[in-house]
Amino acid sequence: MKVLVVGKGGREHALAWKLAQSPEVRRLWAAPGSPGMAQVAECLPGFRVDLDLVERPRLEGEIDRLAGFSAEMGIDLTVVGPDAALAAGFVDRFAASGLLAFGPTEAAARIESSKSFSKGLMASIGVPTAAHRSFTASADASAYIRSRGAPIVVKASGLAAGKGAVVCATEEEAVEAVTDIVDRRRFGDSGAEVVVEDFMEGEEASLFAICDGKGYVNLVPAQDHKPIGEGDTGPNTGGMGAYAPAPVLTPPMVDRVSREIIEPVLAEMRRRGTPYRGALYCGLMITAEGPKVVEFNSRFGDPEAQVVLPLLRSDLAVLLAAAARGDLSAAGPVELDAERAAACVIMASAGYPGQYETGQPISGLESLAGSEDILPFHAGTAVEDGALVTAGGRVLAMTALADDLPAAVASAYQSVGEVSFEGAYYRRDIGHRALRRLADRQGSAGAGPAGR
Numbered sequence: 386m387k388v389l390v391v392g393k394g395g396r397e398h399a400l401a402w403k404l405a406q407s408p409e410v411r412r413l414w415a416a417p418g419s420p421g422m423a424q425v426a427e428c429l430p431g432f433r434v435d436l437d438l439v440e441r442p443r444l445e446g447e448i449d450r451l452a453g454f455s456a457e458m459g460i461d462l463t464v465v466g467p468d469a470a471l472a473a474g475f476v477d478r479f480a481a482s483g484l485l486a487f488g489p490t491e492a493a494a495r496i497e498s499s500k501s502f503s504k505g506l507m508a509s510i511g512v513p514t515a516a517h518r519s520f521t522a523s524a525d526a527s528a529y530i531r532s533r534g535a536p537i538v539v540k541a542s543g544l545a546a547g548k549g550a551v552v553c554a555t556e557e558e559a560v561e562a563v564t565d566i567v568d569r570r571r572f573g574d575s576g577a578e579v580v581v582e583d584f585m586e587g588e589e590a591s592l593f594a595i596c597d598g599k600g601y602v603n604l605v606p607a608q609d610h611k612p613i614g615e616g617d618t619g620p621n622t623g624g625m626g627a628y629a630p631a632p633v634l635t636p637p638m639v640d641r642v643s644r645e646i647i648e649p650v651l652a653e654m655r656r657r658g659t660p661y662r663g664a665l666y667c668g669l670m671i672t673a674e675g676p677k678v679v680e681f682n683s684r685f686g687d688p689e690a691q692v693v694l695p696l697l698r699s700d701l702a703v704l705l706a707a708a709a710r711g712d713l714s715a716a717g718p719v720e721l722d723a724e725r726a727a728a729c730v731i732m733a734s735a736g737y738p739g740q741y742e743t744g745q746p747i748s749g750l751e752s753l754a755g756s757e758d759i760l761p762f763h764a765g766t767a768v769e770d771g772a773l774v775t776a777g778g779r780v781l782a783m784t785a786l787a788d789d790l791p792a793a794v795a796s797a798y799q800s801v802g803e804v805s806f807e808g809a810y811y812r813r814d815i816g817h818r819a820l821r822r823l824a825d826r827q828g829s830a831g832a833g834p835a836g837r
């Protein structure tokens with residue numbers, strides 16, 4: 386198989402790393418790719434298919450140019466990482482050129498690109514989620530906030546790089562968030578519509594289902610850490626770290642999510658004539674009443690992919706090709722690595738998720754080469770004058786595999802200690818909920834000292 390990965394972040398590096406292990410993959414490209422992806426794929430920096438949706442006409446042009454290249458090279462499967470490319474109709478445009486791409490069509494990708502659509506979908510079939518209303522006028526949204534009280538959540542309806550949800554402790558904060566999103570257009574036209582929803586108490590987790598339009602298979606459940614600060618404080622980022630498996634998503638809870646959430650959503654998308662093929666990212670809140678949907682995304686999570694993909698034993702290329710063709714059964718049974726755990730710590734540029742500088746030299750990665758269980762995925766790096774430098778807010782996704790979660794977390798932090806760049810920031814508490822949960826379980830079983 387000739388395979389192409391679209392994107393340049395840590396998630397796409399993890400996808401390329403896993404696809405490169407497939408004996409079926411003869412040749413692998415990445416567009417535009419990154420210095421990390423260049424270790425396993427041929428990069429195509431001339432194709433800017435990583436643009437935001439605000440640049441939609443240019444993005445569509447880049448997708449069509451890439452389709453031309455893919456047809457010429459005889460690429461058998463394209464795996465799309467970023468949400469914006471999917472929302473711009475990547476899969477439809479490739480299909481129009483007779484090319485197979487893994488991901489939902491533009492219509493099905495609305496499950497992420499319009500929170501208003503996705504909340505309406507859930508309401509229509511009774512999928513558990515927070516009560517909500519959608520608004521285009523900030524005055525109406527503010528009146529609704531006053532009628533519901535706080536805490537309350539305000540979300541830009543469109544794509545906002547993972548930063549469009551604001552959890553508000555007071556009504557004033559929520560009204561300010563609405564003004565910021567709708568009137569000041571903090572997230573551009575993604576905030577033309579705003580969703581106001583009830584605050585949910587519980588623990589968040591992410592479950593990815595690989596879907597073929599009818600059926601699905603779940604990967605190992607994960608948890609990410611969206612806020613910038615330790616103890617889950619401060620503004621949301623794209624994700625500051627992740628780990629898998631997430632003990633909060635026990636096997637019976639995963640069964641419930643499958644029955645109460647994934648299956649009805651897939652059936653409804655099919656009934657509406659927009660069957661869902663691709664990775665369905667279920668962002669969940671595990672509440673006292675059971676699992677509820679925080680959000681759906683139309684692609685793998687970042688940095689969750691960095692911990693979930695190393696725990697997939699099956700051949701990713703075979704699995705994604707089967708799903709994209711609409712017949713998961715062709716991939717055979719999917720095997721997950723139930724014996725190991727993975728943790729990922731994001732090293733970010735100083736100032737992220739606000740303003741940050743790029744171009745800082747990165748050192749120390751060479752010392753990690755050769756270890757199969759340490760995976761320094763590149764999230765935002767570039768090569769300048771022959772040297773590796775920072776090129777994004779999230780710079781490196783330092784990932785480690787081990788026999789259990791405490792060991793994986795310890796090993797990820799050890800690898801962080803080997804690498805440096807000016808102003809590097811990382812959270813020191815990745816995995817804190819799971820480590821506490823595991824320690825509590827051990828404590829109550831009288832099985833020795835607690836973990837961290």
Ligand code: GLY
Nearest residue numbers: 547624686687688
């Ligand atoms: N980690 C959050 C996301 O990928 O949207």
